[in-house]
Amino acid sequence: MECALQLATQTHHPALSRFPTGRSTQLEALVSSVRASLSLRIEETDEVTPIVASQLRSFLSARELLNQTQRQPNAHRYQRHALYRDEAGEFTIFALIWLPGQETPIHGHMAWSAMGLYAGELNLTHYEIFGTRAGQMHLKQISEADIREGDVNSVTGDINDIHRIRNTSCKPAISIHVCGMDVAAESQSLNILFPQ
Numbered sequence: 001m002e003c004a005l006q007l008a009t010q011t012h013h014p015a016l017s018r019f020p021t022g023r024s025t026q027l028e029a030l031v032s033s034v035r036a037s038l039s040l041r042i043e044e045t046d047e048v049t050p051i052v053a054s055q056l057r058s059f060l061s062a063r064e065l066l067n068q069t070q071r072q073p074n075a076h077r078y079q080r081h082a083l084y085r086d087e088a089g090e091f092t093i094f095a096l097i098w099l100p101g102q103e104t105p106i107h108g109h110m111a112w113s114a115m116g117l118y119a120g121e122l123n124l125t126h127y128e129i130f131g132t133r134a135g136q137m138h139l140k141q142i143s144e145a146d147i148r149e150g151d152v153n154s155v156t157g158d159i160n161d162i163h164r165i166r167n168t169s170c171k172p173a174i175s176i177h178v179c180g181m182d183v184a185a186e187s188q189s190l191n192i193l194f195p196q
Contacts, residue, residue: 020082021070026062027093031084033059034091034178049154052178053114057152060116060176070095073172078102082183089182098122098173103166106139111180114154115165120173122147127162 019027033055040051059065070081074097084093098120106127124147127139139162146168147153155161157180167173 018085018087020085022067024064024067026059026065027083030056030059030065030093031086034093035086038090048180049112049114049156052112053116053152053154056114056116056176056178057150060118060150060152065118065176066095066174071097071174073097073099075099078104078167083176085182090180092179092181092183094177094179094183096175096177098165098167098175100167100170100172104164106162106164108159108162109155109157109179111157112155113157113177113179114152115178116152116176117147117149118174118176119149120167120171121149121169122173122175123166123168124153125164125166127164128160129162 034052037051037055038048040048066083070083072081073079078099079097081095081097082092083095086092095118124145125141126143128142129137130140131138155163165175
């Protein structure tokens, strides 16, 4: 308990708060790689997503990327652990821990995002808006795919890039997400939720 209190009082230090749940050589290398990818972009954010996704893929086999704290699940919902928050606010890196049956709501993003599967299997379903009725927006499923370790996906941050992620397997899964904005640990500011 004393150790946890000590860590909590140190998190205001800029060098430590960028890596809120711990750092590793591989995580620092991923951060450097994402930063280098962002410096390549010209103007359009959708050009950066495949570059970041490609960089992320090369780190998905690094078993030392995550520490034990960053692998901890939540029994009630998928767990999001902030791995890195860029000091300039350009990107955030998360690990999401999924127990069997856990899922996101149907959502879109306010910014580009790249996701890579670090462990296990997940299901990714995409939707499109096909109209409104009585003031309610209606969605239609347009694709569904199972994602396996080492697979990467990306979204542009467009309102029409609507999806849901689920763990439909019998085993836990871990995904790594790089998002093109500053997102606080428990904030939902990245997501645009859609009615289900």
